[in-house]
Amino acid sequence: MKPIDWKVTATDGEARAGILKTRRSIIETPVFMPVGTQGAVKGVRFEWLEDELDARIILGNTYHLFLRPGTDIIRKFGGLHKFTSWNRSILTDSGGFQVFSLTDLRKLTEDGVEFRSHIDGSSRFLSPEVSMEIQAALGSEIVMVFDECPPGKASIEVTKKSLDLTVRWAARSKARFTELQDSEAARFRALVAGAERDKSREELRDESRTLTGGDESRTLSGKQALFGIVQGASHLDLRKESLDRTVEIGFDGYAIGGLSVGEEKPVMYGVLEYLAPQMPADAPRYLMGVGTPEDLIVAVARGVDMFDCVIPTRNGRTGSAFTSRGKLNIRNARFADDPNPLDPDCGCSVCRRYSLGYLRHLYQAGEMSAATMISHHNLAFFLDTMRGVRQSITSGTFSRFRREFLNKLQENQEAGV
């Protein structure tokens, strides 16, 4: 029995539509995963994510949750799902990316990485083994290997050295992960079987049944899945080497790491064009931390299935809305008396009800509802875009969808909004 099940349901060129089943939810791919860094998607309550936006999987950040509230608290609650009450799937990253991007002081050794918490300056340590232990305690459906992420413009020597370390860490991640699975899988089975009697678990069980169609979930092992990460910066030969050595170790899915980390856009697109089609066809391909709506479409065209990015909520907090006509900035004075919604083509609850003029007023007045509602719309736009992508792949019209979508995205820019 496998921890997850992923099947291609349609292809259009290199683009794939598929169904990813985890022990907690059924996820149609290509999928955009909202980011719940600290156990919450910033500004958007789970009720909206479930009922209206219908997100089936979100991302949690091991680094942030490790530092606060800490593994002990989350373990006491019985894992991240019970702690947060989010009962659908969670993918957790390994903490590697944050250690290398958020912390300044660190000591990198073969063993792992010592760093200072960005919260209280305390000295902390992460390694492949520690990351797997934290992610086991979090109880996410998909676990990521602990990797080193070099800058996008790293030289070939630096990248090669980093890649070798990442491959060794991937092997160690898998070894420790495998050891941990029996106990964690047992814990999850107990949870699902109803050994405990609280309401949230009842709900979870009901939801698991609904989402996985009852008996089908029994074909899954109940364990966590582990994804490997391909590094190699902008060096295509190193990307290929990283891919081959990662696949050799063997994982449930494969991620592309180290993109959108400072390199130019054409470089990223070049790596995607080269790398994605070579990745195993029978496993989900996940592009980490990317990106804009354009990026998503381009990557889907290369055969990528999964995405996460903070920009829908981060931009939402700064008043920047993604729309079918491109981005707009709610602070723009031209919106002050505009009765139209953020995006006339969007059916989300924000666009159905609130005007640009009102949202601009809320933003200018410092009302947090501006941030929460623009974040909400942005997530709706990303998730709806992926629904459109899936439908077009299924109906064999992805090329047209892509062309029309990208053309329309230019409209606001051309109008000077």
Next chain:
Amino acid sequence: MKPIDWKVTATDGEARAGILKTRRSIIETPVFMPVGTQGAVKGVRFEWLEDELDARIILGNTYHLFLRPGTDIIRKFGGLHKFTSWNRSILTDSGGFQVFSLTDLRKLTEDGVEFRSHIDGSSRFLSPEVSMEIQAALGSEIVMVFDECPPGKASIEVTKKSLDLTVRWAARSKARFTELQDSEAARFRALVAGAERDKSREELRDESRTLTGGDESRTLSGKQALFGIVQGASHLDLRKESLDRTVEIGFDGYAIGGLSVGEEKPVMYGVLEYLAPQMPADAPRYLMGVGTPEDLIVAVARGVDMFDCVIPTRNGRTGSAFTSRGKLNIRNARFADDPNPLDPDCGCSVCRRYSLGYLRHLYQAGEMSAATMISHHNLAFFLDTMRGVRQSITSGTFSRFRREFLNKLQENQEAGV
């Protein structure tokens, strides 16, 4: 035809239960009105206020809306309801209180008050006439007269002088208000009759029908209602004089202003005990800007029908939750691993789902969801408390409700939370 209709449905001692009908909604009293200072209830979307919390009336602040976005913008949208999309009742204050509490530089004359905007320092002017004009443009269901609000500890001489001015301003408010009503009432009737064809107005009309029970709304004039304000600080004889002179002018309802503005609690309760029962029995009595759950219960016992206060949302933003056992501070370390809800006796969507431990984590991590969810719960607690108050008045058990409610409020304090 009257602009509003208010009927007592039950009394218990001096406490009254009633039904207040406006052109937009039916409101059971005693009622707590959430505060939507700048056209939004801070952190809580209208969807929650309507569907779950079932608030039938909220408050808007003339001072804030006058400064930003300004009357021109709101008039362009067709009033505050259309601007914000809140289609139930709105009460607007006159701006007087904010001018005297938020602005430092001002010139007070018989004519009105000149002040500097707290936003951009620009020089602005408010008077009874200007306030009525702004509130007519806002299109609230209940308009408040423009008053001067002296400090709670003002001397008898200062208070008397202020009271005389407030009475003269009340008469001027009514005169200008009356002039304005024909045109504004016509505008509202056009709105309701469907002269315009946009979706939000359709929804408004549907909702108006539902809430006012169709034909019954036709017994109302469609105009705004105007409430007078009784001042007099802590001087009971001046309170009585203010009441008599305000009633002599004649209003649709009467408010108690100038309480909870720096005076001691027993002083406030003394004024309420003396004043409220003397206020006209056949009109709603509104205690402005008050207060804690205890304050509300005490005031209801003296015959007050309407309340507004920012504390549910203001405290929500600082992590302070109102519960049936008293206040608790979510930052308290003892909650870090607590799986219980904010209030086990609360049925709101926050308490049904989220734990103290999770909410504390969100607060400590700086997630705005902490503020929005604790604000949401606090509003639920205030609105549910008023539902309990109304039921107990109707069933003649208000005294017992009051005793048990106030006793239970002590529990957290005694437990040292």
